[in-house]
Amino acid sequence: MSEIKLRRLDEYRWEIPREGAMRVPGIIYASDKLMKVMGKDESPKQVANVAQLPGIVKHSLAMPDMHWGYGFPIGGVAAFDINGGIVSPGGVGYDINCGCRLVVTNLRREEIRPQMAKIVNALFQHVPSGVGSRGALKLSRSEEKRVLVEGARWAVKNGYGSQGDLESMEDGGCLPGADPEAVSERALERGKDQVGTLGSGNHFLEVEIVEEIFDRDVASALGIEVGQVAVLIHSGSRGFGHQVCDDYLAKLVKHVDKIGINLPDRQLACAYIQSTEGQQYLSAMACAANYAWANRQMLMHWTGEALEKALGMGPRELGMRLVYDVCHNIAKIEEHIVDGKKMTLCVHRKGATRAFPPGHPALPQKFRKTGQPVLIPGDMGTGSYVLVGTEKAMEKTFGSTCHGAGRVLSRAAAIKASKGRSIHREMENRGVLVMSAAKGTLAEEIPEAYKNIDEVVNVVHGAGLSRKVAKLRAVGCIKG
Amino acid sequence: MKPYTTFDHTADLGLAITGASEEVLFANAAFAVFDIITDLGRVEPRETRRVLVEGDSREDLFINFLREILYLYNGERWLLKELRVITIDEKALEAEARGEPFDGQKHEICKEIKAVTYHQAQVRKTPDGWAARVIFDV
Numbered sequence: 001m002s003e004i005k006l007r008r009l010d011e012y013r014w015e016i017p018r019e020g021a022m023r024v025p026g027i028i029y030a031s032d033k034l035m036k037v038m039g040k041d042e043s044p045k046q047v048a049n050v051a052q053l054p055g056i057v058k059h060s061l062a063m064p065d066m067h068w069g070y071g072f073p074i075g076g077v078a079a080f081d082i083n084g085g086i087v088s089p090g091g092v093g094y095d096i097n098c099g100c101r102l103v104v105t106n107l108r109r110e111e112i113r114p115q116m117a118k119i120v121n122a123l124f125q126h127v128p129s130g131v132g133s134r135g136a137l138k139l140s141r142s143e144e145k146r147v148l149v150e151g152a153r154w155a156v157k158n159g160y161g162s163q164g165d166l167e168s169m170e171d172g173g174c175l176p177g178a179d180p181e182a183v184s185e186r187a188l189e190r191g192k193d194q195v196g197t198l199g200s201g202n203h204f205l206e207v208e209i210v211e212e213i214f215d216r217d218v219a220s221a222l223g224i225e226v227g228q229v230a231v232l233i234h235s236g237s238r239g240f241g242h243q244v245c246d247d248y249l250a251k252l253v254k255h256v257d258k259i260g261i262n263l264p265d266r267q268l269a270c271a272y273i274q275s276t277e278g279q280q281y282l283s284a285m286a287c288a289a290n291y292a293w294a295n296r297q298m299l300m301h302w303t304g305e306a307l308e309k310a311l312g313m314g315p316r317e318l319g320m321r322l323v324y325d326v327c328h329n330i331a332k333i334e335e336h337i338v339d340g341k342k343m344t345l346c347v348h349r350k351g352a353t354r355a356f357p358p359g360h361p362a363l364p365q366k367f368r369k370t371g372q373p374v375l376i377p378g379d380m381g382t383g384s385y386v387l388v389g390t391e392k393a394m395e396k397t398f399g400s401t402c403h404g405a406g407r408v409l410s411r412a413a414a415i416k417a418s419k420g421r422s423i424h425r426e427m428e429n430r431g432v433l434v435m436s437a438a439k440g441t442l443a444e445e446i447p448e449a450y451k452n453i454d455e456v457v458n459v460v461h462g463a464g465l466s467r468k469v470a471k472l473r474a475v476g477c478i479k480g
Numbered sequence: 481m482k483p484y485t486t487f488d489h490t491a492d493l494g495l496a497i498t499g500a501s502e503e504v505l506f507a508n509a510a511f512a513v514f515d516i517i518t519d520l521g522r523v524e525p526r527e528t529r530r531v532l533v534e535g536d537s538r539e540d541l542f543i544n545f546l547r548e549i550l551y552l553y554n555g556e557r558w559l560l561k562e563l564r565v566i567t568i569d570e571k572a573l574e575a576e577a578r579g580e581p582f583d584g585q586k587h588e589i590c591k592e593i594k595a596v597t598y599h600q601a602q603v604r605k606t607p608d609g610w611a612a613r614v615i616f617d618v
Contacts, residue, residue: 026497041490068490070599094595094617190555199594201618239554240615244545253598255535266598299483410488411618438590 004044006035012463016044016060021264022051023176028062029397031459034451037408038066046073049264053078054272055085057338059343061397064351064459065406065451071267073466074351074407077400080273082333082344086261087409088286089248091348092331096244096285097292098236099327100202100375101169102386104299105307106319107229109209111332112475115311119207120433120476123312127205127302129198129480130437136299138193138256141325143179145188147195151290151324155297161322165297167364169325170372171364173293175332178286178317184247186434188283190289196298198235200441200480205303206232207476208383214468218370218388222323231307231320232384232472233299234377236329237292244268244288247447248281282331282346289330296325323386324373328353328403334362336398347398355401355466378405378453380445385457392464402457403465405450414449418442436479445479467480482515483508493593493616498609503565505603505610506573509542510549510563514579518559519588525561525578533573539604542612544574546596554594557582593618 006028009016012041016026026047030038035409043066050059057079064077071090080086112119121137122317128135139147147154147461152173156163166172180188198205210228213219224230237244252269255277263269276348304320311318331348338345356363361373371388376383382405409417422441427434436442461468483504486578487494499505514520531548535541552558560579567574582589595617602613 070489070597070617072490186555187549206590239594243555247559248596249598250544250547253540257536266601269598370481407490411493412488 004048006039010458018051021480022048023307024051024056024059026062028066029308029459029463029465031066032083032456033419034064034459036454037451038249041068043073044066048077049268050076050078050091051089052264053080053086054261054270055080057081057085057343061400062457063400063402065402065404067115067406067408069350072267072348072350075356075402076350077348077352077397079336079345079347079398080174082346084422085273085346086270087246087273087281087331087346088268089252089270089281090267091350092243092245092285093350094124094245095236096241096397097327098329099292099296099325100377101233101296101300101325102323102375103303103320104228104323106221106317108403109227111227112229116189116364116433119307119310120435120478121284122217123205123303123478124423124435126306126309127131127198127299128196128480129205129478130200135193135196137196140193141188144192145292148180148183148287148290149178150174151283152293152297155294160298160301167332167366169293173297175286175289176360177283178290179283180287181288181424182280183244186242187240187247190243191238194240195291195295196239196302197238197295198299198478198480200285201236201439202445203480205299205411205478206380206474208472210470211383211473212471213442214470218469220371222373222386222469223321224323224386230472231303232377235292235296235299235302235384237288238295240291241288244284248284252281285331289327292327293325307329324375326353326375330400334399337396340437345398347400351402351403353403354399355387356390356399357391357394358371374401375404376404376453378459379447379450379476380427380434380477380479381386381465382447382453383471385453385468386470386472387461387466387468388455389466390464397465401460405456407449409449411444415443417448418446431434432474432477434462434477436478441479481529484488484512489615491554493618495614495616496554497612500609502568502610504563505612506542506545506575509612510544510560513546513549513593514560516591517553517593518590520561521562522587523559526580527578529558529577531563531573531575531577535571538570539601541554541573542603542614543596543598543601546614550593550596552577553582559587591618
């Protein structure tokens with residue numbers, strides 16, 4: 001990271017001053033402790049690289065969970081003027097609309113404690129997970145295209161969950177403008193039997209207990225209380241999204257040469273938002289975003305079934321309710337006030353979460369008072385946080401906040417560190433029952449491979465980018 | 481000794497591959513990908529597939545080649561055992577891959593490699609032959 005200069009602005013912000021081909025400065029949100037870790041990899045340089053892209057507005061931003069990606073840093077936020085600005089598939093990432101959803105139940109900690117093995121086992125059996133997992137469903141091409149256009153609505157129409165769930169998802173679980181014609185045959189092929197599957201890598205399904213409430217009023221409005229059993233689902237658009245990203249990267253790498261955009265890294269390949277190529281990508285990206293919402297909706301449905309089966313209760317008794325569903329790999333067309341002027345921007349959040357404040361017109365009535373819920377998963381030993389969006393996030397970060405703990409150890413280093421250890425046993429000692437399809441995944445995802453989630457969340461809370469509402473502790477985990 | 485090593489990238493997987501010639505480099509890269517995805521000892525070269533790839537430069541050709549190789553498994557559920565390059569120049573490649581369809585009873589998937597990235601990708605001639613570096617999304 002040698003050539004990148006960092007200037008401290010205040011307790012939580014560091015600036016990369018504008019230099020060379022940078023069009024705007026970079027701003028990294030971090031504490032002293034986190035900055036020491038971040039400074040070691042190439043992510044600050046990636047923040048500076050993103051600052052070189054045409055049409056970028058104000059700052060190239062990074063959240064406190066930032067780490068080295070390819071092209072964009074993971075934890076990066078960048079907004080581009082829809083007139084003259086670009087959209088970049090690499091700024092969204094391969095797993096388009098990778099995201100989280102949190103559901104709460106009527107169950108209490110005491111009730112499930114003796115049943116944990118049964119619960120985790122039922123979830124593992126009932127929810128398709130693991131490397132290359134395929135679902136219980138194989139979609140015809142025409143049905144798959146309906147998924148791409150309708151997103152979570154398709155799932156609800158087909159008996160997975162209820163109409164009321166749609167209100168508790170970003171964009172109602174369906175991004176407009178999805179056009180299956182913008183998607184390749186290869187993407188459709190990869191997507192045909194993966195809807196309703198968790199996948200592998202860092203994706204998981206976690207049984208959690210609400211441990212601490214920071215904001216009683218908001219928690220109560222969201223239906224969250226101490227001791228309650230909840231489930232957090234982390235998954236995305238599976239092979240479908242990867243193929244969409246890959247197809248458009250290949251296309252746009254050629255395209256940037258043609259239109260003469262000079263890139264510091266080819267992985268930043270992009271197109272002007274208003275160009276045919278840019279619009280096509282956005283239409284294809286919306287298809288993948290919708291695929292992911294349908295996916296998480298089905299995963300939630302099967303989670304409910306698994307819990308009912310394990311505990312021998314009906315849906316009413318279980319009382320599963322969706323709190324919210326966020327996406328943290330996405331580009332969205334949004335209105336923002338920039339230097340007092342209203343602008344329409346394409347906001348890229350790559351490993352970052354939207355955090356709209358109370359009163360924002362994009363929020364459904366039920367969240368107008370609380371602000372948009374933000375879900376931040378930690379590593380598998382820790383649990384997760386519920387926060388809400390703020391006005392300050394609108395002012396400072398285009399309504400964005402962090403998305404997770406963020407890796408500190410590479411996968412290889414994590415495997416090395418876990419040699420000779422029983423990760424299952426260690427997790428059990430911490431009170432977390434883990435089942436995973438592949439042994440390797442567990443080693444790669446050991447808790448010390450990630451930054452401390454408390455530290456990350458305290459930065460976004462302290463900097464005012466979102467407000468802490470509740471903390472949940474993991475007690476069971478299904479890994480792919 | 482394996483014709484490749486892995487290197488660290490925080491979120492993902494880096495591969496450094498070598499080969500005595502360009503043909504061997506590409507063949508070794510295909511081997512490396514499937515050596516990571518599966519236990520190649522259990523894969524038999526029962527079927528042949530033709531691989532045709534184009535690119536604007538050597539790096540571009542290499543990335544596009546890895547894209548095709550990855551699609552064999554990610555898209556077609558087919559496991560590659562070995563690959564032979566028939567013709568190659570800076571902008572095009574023709575190769576023959578041998579392997580078989582994935583069979584859950586017979587094969588094991590050790591790791592998913594989801595995509596190949598352009599980030600810091602490199603193909604170069606060295607005093608001993610050819611070398612390449614590439615980062616995958618896993």
